[in-house]
Amino acid sequence: xxxxxxHNPTKIIFGKETEKxxxxxxxxxxxxxxxxxxxxSIKKYGIYKRVMDSLHREKIRVIELPGVKPNPxxxxxxxxxxxxxxxxxxxxxxxGGGSAIDSGKAIALGVPYKGDVWDILRGEKKPAGALPTGAxxxxxxxxxxxxxVTVITNEKELIKKGYHHSxxxxxxxxLNPEFTFTLPKxxxxxxxxxxxxxxxxRYITHTKNVDLTDRLCESTMKTVIKNAPVxxxxxxxxxxxxxxMWASTLAHNGILGTGREEDWGxxxxxxxxxxxYDITHGASLAIAFPAWMKYVYRKNIPxxxxxxxxxxxxxxxxxxxxxxxxxxxxxxxxxxxxIGLPTRLKEAGIPDDRFEEMADxxxxxxxxxxxxxxxxxxxxxxxxxxx
Amino acid sequence: xxxxxxHNPTKIIFGKETEKxxxxxxxxxxxxxxxxxxxxSIKKYGIYKRVMDSLHREKIRVIELPGVKPNPxxxxxxxxxxxxxxxxxxxxxxxGGGSAIDSGKAIALGVPYKGDVWDILRGEKKPAGALPTGAxxxxxxxxxxxxxVTVITNEKELIKKGYHHSxxxxxxxxLNPEFTFTLPKxxxxxxxxxxxxxxxxRYITHTKNVDLTDRLCESTMKTVIKNAPVxxxxxxxxxxxxxxMWASTLAHNGILGTGREEDWGxxxxxxxxxxxYDITHGASLAIAFPAWMKYVYRKNIPxxxxxxxxxxxxxxxxxxxxxxxxxxxxxxxxxxxxIGLPTRLKEAGIPDDRFEEMADxxxxxxxxxxxxxxxxxxxxxxxxxxx
Numbered sequence: 106x107x108x109x110x111x112h113n114p115t116k117i118i119f120g121k122e123t124e125k126x127x128x129x130x131x132x133x134x135x136x137x138x139x140x141x142x143x144x145x146s147i148k149k150y151g152i153y154k155r156v157m158d159s160l161h162r163e164k165i166r167v168i169e170l171p172g173v174k175p176n177p178x179x180x181x182x183x184x185x186x187x188x189x190x191x192x193x194x195x196x197x198x199x200x201g202g203g204s205a206i207d208s209g210k211a212i213a214l215g216v217p218y219k220g221d222v223w224d225i226l227r228g229e230k231k232p233a234g235a236l237p238t239g240a241x242x243x244x245x246x247x248x249x250x251x252x253x254v255t256v257i258t259n260e261k262e263l264i265k266k267g268y269h270h271s272x273x274x275x276x277x278x279x280l281n282p283e284f285t286f287t288l289p290k291x292x293x294x295x296x297x298x299x300x301x302x303x304x305x306x307r308y309i310t311h312t313k314n315v316d317l318t319d320r321l322c323e324s325t326m327k328t329v330i331k332n333a334p335v336x337x338x339x340x341x342x343x344x345x346x347x348x349x350m351w352a353s354t355l356a357h358n359g360i361l362g363t364g365r366e367e368d369w370g371x372x373x374x375x376x377x378x379x380x381x382y383d384i385t386h387g388a389s390l391a392i393a394f395p396a397w398m399k400y401v402y403r404k405n406i407p408x409x410x411x412x413x414x415x416x417x418x419x420x421x422x423x424x425x426x427x428x429x430x431x432x433x434x435x436x437x438x439x440x441x442x443x444i445g446l447p448t449r450l451k452e453a454g455i456p457d458d459r460f461e462e463m464a465d466x467x468x469x470x471x472x473x474x475x476x477x478x479x480x481x482x483x484x485x486x487x488x489x490x491x492x
Numbered sequence: 493x494x495x496x497x498x499h500n501p502t503k504i505i506f507g508k509e510t511e512k513x514x515x516x517x518x519x520x521x522x523x524x525x526x527x528x529x530x531x532x533s534i535k536k537y538g539i540y541k542r543v544m545d546s547l548h549r550e551k552i553r554v555i556e557l558p559g560v561k562p563n564p565x566x567x568x569x570x571x572x573x574x575x576x577x578x579x580x581x582x583x584x585x586x587x588g589g590g591s592a593i594d595s596g597k598a599i600a601l602g603v604p605y606k607g608d609v610w611d612i613l614r615g616e617k618k619p620a621g622a623l624p625t626g627a628x629x630x631x632x633x634x635x636x637x638x639x640x641v642t643v644i645t646n647e648k649e650l651i652k653k654g655y656h657h658s659x660x661x662x663x664x665x666x667l668n669p670e671f672t673f674t675l676p677k678x679x680x681x682x683x684x685x686x687x688x689x690x691x692x693x694r695y696i697t698h699t700k701n702v703d704l705t706d707r708l709c710e711s712t713m714k715t716v717i718k719n720a721p722v723x724x725x726x727x728x729x730x731x732x733x734x735x736x737m738w739a740s741t742l743a744h745n746g747i748l749g750t751g752r753e754e755d756w757g758x759x760x761x762x763x764x765x766x767x768x769y770d771i772t773h774g775a776s777l778a779i780a781f782p783a784w785m786k787y788v789y790r791k792n793i794p795x796x797x798x799x800x801x802x803x804x805x806x807x808x809x810x811x812x813x814x815x816x817x818x819x820x821x822x823x824x825x826x827x828x829x830x831i832g833l834p835t836r837l838k839e840a841g842i843p844d845d846r847f848e849e850m851a852d853x854x855x856x857x858x859x860x861x862x863x864x865x866x867x868x869x870x871x872x873x874x875x876x877x878x879x
Contacts (some may be wrong), residue, residue, distance in 0.1 A: 108507020113500070119751070120495020174558040314731030316718060317739050320711030344701030346493040351750065352704050358746070363738065364506070410865040 106314050106365035107476050115251035116277040117458045119351065121343075124155045124241060126164035127198070130277045134237045135196035137166040139189055141209045142200040147243060150287045152365050156200055156241055168192050174203065176379050176386065177208035178260040179223055185212035185253035186222060189236065197238045198277045199275075201255070201294075203247020203386070206240045210255035210273040226257050226268045235272040241279045244288060245350040246296030246387055247304055248357020250278035258380055262468065265376040267369070280354065282346040290337055291452045294444040295350065296385025297333040300356045301326055301437075302390040306369050307362040308412065309398075309476050311405060315365050323415045328352045330416070330440055337444050370474025374484060377463040382455050390451060391446040398434045401477040406430050435441050450491050460488040493701050493750035495566060498800060500745050502638035503664040503769050504739065510668050511628060517664045520618045520795040521624045522583035526576055528596045529587040529646040530560045534630060537674045543587055555579050560588065563766050563773065564595035566610055572599035573609060576623065584625045589683075590634020590773070593627045595847075599641035600625050602821075606631055607612040607675045613644050613655045622659040625798035632737040635682030635744020635773055636851075637665035645767055650759055651768040651853065652763040654756070667741065669733040677724055681775025681831040684720035684736065688713055688824075689777040692747055693756050695799065696785075696863050702752050710802045715739045717803070724831050757861025758784045761871060764850040769842050778833040779840060782798070783878035785821045789866040793817050827850045835877050847875040 131138060147153040159169055170185050171185075188194070189212060199209035213236040213321045215222030224230040240250040249255070258265040285293070308322040329352050335345035355361065374397065375389035384470050402409045410426040413419040413433025419438075422428045438448050447453040464484035472478045479487075505513050512571040517855040520524060525547075529628040534540040547554055557572050575581070577600060586596035600623040602609030627637040636642070640661045645652040672680070685795040716739050722732035742748065761784065762776035789796045800820025804827075809815045825835050832839040851871035859865045866874075 106507075106738070108510065108729060110503065110505050113504035116497065116499035117750075118497050120493075123495065125541070203875070272556075314735065315743070316735050317711065317715040320714060321708060323705030324704065327707060331703060344493060347751070348703050349703065351493070357703070360742070362680050 107312055109363045111359055111363050112162045113251055115275050119280045121283055123279045125159050127156055127279055128159035131165055131198060132163045137194055137404060138196040138198050139171045139194045139430045140198050141266045142168045142171050142205050144213055147200055152284055153460035161291040173205045173208045175204050176383060177204045178258050181262060182208055185354045195236060200241040202244025203249040206249035207255040209238050211257050223259060227266050230328035232270060238275045240275045243284045244296055245285060246299040248353055250275055251354050251358045251406045263380045266381040280350050282343055282350045285346050286341045291447060293336055294446050297329050297448055298391040298441055299387035300329050300353045301357040302394055304361055307365055309368060310365045312365045318361055318363055318365055325352050325356050326409060326416050333444050356391055366475050368474045368476035370479045373467050373473050377467050384453050387448055388453060391441040391448055392450055392491050395434055395438045395448060396487045399489045402430050404477055409433055442476055457492050469483045494699055496750045497747055498750050499640055500664050506667045508670060510666050512546050514543055514666055515546035518552055518585060519550045524581055525555045525583040525585050526581045527556045527585050529558050529592050532586055540670055552636045560595045562591050563645045563647050564591045567647060569595055569598040569644060573602035582623060584623055586630040589631025590636040591637040594642040594677050596625050598644050598661060610646060614653050617834050619657060619659055625662045626664045627662045630671045632672060632740035633686040638660055638741050638745045650767045652767040655832055667737050669730055669737045672733050673728045677832060681833050682724055682772045684716050684831060685778040685828055685833055686774035687716050687740045688744040689781055690832055691748055694752055694754050696755060697752045705750055705752055712743050722830050729827045733843055740782045752863050755861045755863035757866045759853050760860050761858040764854050775833055778835055779837055779878050782825045782835055783874045784820055786877055787874045789817050791864055796820055828852045844879050847872045
């Protein structure tokens, strides 16, 4: 086990009708806020009204910035920064999934910073602070509601970047599983893939003696694998929605990676696919992860065999652990397919003519990943496996 | 899954030489502190010096209050309160196990409170705030380093009470597994029992649809069961010490109980045993828990069978789950015995002539527990099983 610091002060408020507590939580920070969200779905399904009711009960003034799209873009972040400065706003409440929350975090970083917020997001400049933020989660996937990460796409340069800082961890997150009943099947499935990917980026490691976090990772993946098919079939199944929602937060709140060397190479491949083809993040990972695993598993066959045995309950071939390891990867592919996700680039309509371009962008500042250090040719090879 | 709020802002600093960071962490809160600890062991093994070096590097003035004993007492808490008031101290740093940390938390509650701190601790009065505290952990067991609990014994009335409040969660906890190398075998074993008990108080529940936390609980118990025998045999085994140390914190930081109805009845039986006989807390639980389990398992045989199968890898008798359930309890007893703990009252030198007295004290303010509501006669019956 490696040394680590774990510090996640986000307050999680979980369960039915918890949106009623949004107003009193926000009130601790500000009387006037930016409400940041996506499109019509939160209005259509009554979530917007329930959140607004709670804010109004506390007499909180609300300036709205709707229109966040999946793979949130820098343009909207800058728009939010302008509004906050002009209106003297001191708190940002995002309602939605990872996109709305990530966008809110980036706005929060930008408001007190005098230069271009992209310089912070691409790691060139240090932040000058951040407004406090909160989240009402409607899509269990990104884990952004308690993570220290924001992923923003510079739509002009077609660059998607993940940025980490403890400043941007939301102060609170309201998780009402009922808010996920109306999620389309595809988004539910893509969320499940994102959760599993967040765990796998931590699970697949060379760090030894991590019994506890091995098992915590496996627990989280097993929970998603059990419950995702339930909600795909029965979208209003509260217990299964609740399991997935809590798994999505725990998968990315930092605990599962404590003491482990993590590897975020696969996420970066997913980001390149989304930047060029605007593919849903979770779907990009359902394609990229199995391909990455096939490319790298030989570096730690026992760990991949453990994954197969413990996560998918596969019988272990003790005379041929590699066989078991490969069966585990195939089982993961089978799981993704079973919930309706693409596991090949062609199934997502992505052609094979820009692999080098994506690879070059991915390694522009040097090779990426730690379990397996990805150079440009590795990225191309992985994308070829994923064709 | 039940609704819940989870909020644990304690910063965990884990690994070798992490005590070097104590000074800079403390400095965020105060320049003059109370250093609270037990007896000679932290001096004998160099821990005291390493912590003091870090404090001195930051020019922090240290007033010392040594002498905390296992099952910390109100008398010392009041002594600490007096010192803090007289010296104008604004931060308490505990170095030790749950006793030193619990005692520090109670002092922190008492300083700003004008009346008798015992009135807060026994739940009669509300706190008026609390000084911030920090912990350098040397005994992985109580989980006090990131919990919101303090357990204090009123030595005059022979009453041991647990008190919960978010105010008393430590701001940071330094966890260096090397500091546990010198723990005597018995304390190591008692710590392991305490950790498992913290998980079981959450695991044994009637709450349905708690797949994720079921598995997180099982993961934590399996980790302790695997690693405790390793460190009993080889006290300087860093990887196993690290697993146990992190397990001890996670077992009691609140996550494992999220969404579950918990049952702390067994801990209360342990507290009664400690109040009368001063038995080590973990040892009291190694005795009380199996007895409680034998008394209550019929209320949820499938859960006890799951425990047997998943935690102890026992083959399930699908035609007789009760048999499997009982085998699980026997395996737990076997585990406690294997690491040198008593599992019977008589093995701990505790006679059977004051069962009614303990039972009456335990239920003085009403029956206790939720999985099984303990009345006085139940407590007596459980103690009889434990004879």
